[in-house]
Amino acid sequence: MDTPMGLRERKKDETRRLLARVALDLFEERGFDNVSVAEIADAAGVSKKTVFNYFEVKEDLVLGSGKHHIEEPAAVVRQRPVGQTPHGAIRDYLLTALAERQPMTGLSGRPHVLRIGRLVHTTPALAVRNMQYQDQSQHLLAKALVDEGASDLSAQLIAAQIHSAQQVLLAENTRRVMAGEHPDDIYPDAVTATQHAFRWLERGLGDVLRREQ
Incomplete structure (x- = not known):
């Protein structure tokens, strides 16, 4: 059975993967320079602050x-x-x-x-x-x-x-x-x-x- 910490880490990993996947789709569709972090956050259903909690800079999403x-x-x-x-x-x-x-x-x-x-x-x-x-x-x-x-x-x-x-x-x-x-x-x-x-x-x-x- 998963421990609470294990569940938290799994959830964080899922969020990190979601953000990276959404960002990659948008970057391929519109170009890296034409997509903002706020737009990525909106498409992923999270706040801009959440994105930067997982990724130091925009480039790290890739x-x-x-x-x-x-x-x-x-x-x-x-x-x-x-x-x-x-x-x-x-x-x-x-x-x-x-x-x-x-x-x-x-x-x-x-x-x-x-x-x-x-x-x-x-x-x-x-x-x-x-x-x-x-x-x-x-x-x-x-x-x-x-x-x-x-x-x-x-x-x-x-x-x-x-x-x-x-x-x-x-x-x-x-x-x-x-x-x-x-x-x-x-x-x-x-x-x-x-x-x-x-x-x-x-x-x-x-x-x-x-x-x-």
Whole structure:
């Protein structure tokens, strides 16, 4: 039997999903810049204040479902096993995400994910907000590397290289999916490209910050 807290959390999740769904429909119909938060609230049957209780800014109505990925690279580094380098740990994390067809790899053919991708691609404000997310993720990764013993400069350089590789891989997968290729057909190439990219990183980074214990 659900606890009261469980019921509250489920209700909040349902409201969050409703708002995102209504917003996406309106944005596709009329354009992101032509729809106000007040109009979204009205269409969803809630107040404007309620919308901002769930989403910090208007752009997060589209991008908010992916915010949890911001902290993942840093978490992967912190939780990597003995004998593993940061870049090796993130390589394995990306390979797992590819196998699971996670949207953050660009290798998802789910209609909802494709709708968001098309909207982001054609809406400058969403592209800017998405870039802010990426900058945050890179910053958190660099901080994790500092905590692991890297100097601030080294951490920033390593994080930038890892993050850039990830973005290049994401862009290529996204391009092919948006062009109509099936994710399952792309998957072998995506795995090969990921392994290739991280071999290049390994040549430069070597054993840096390999976990000893």
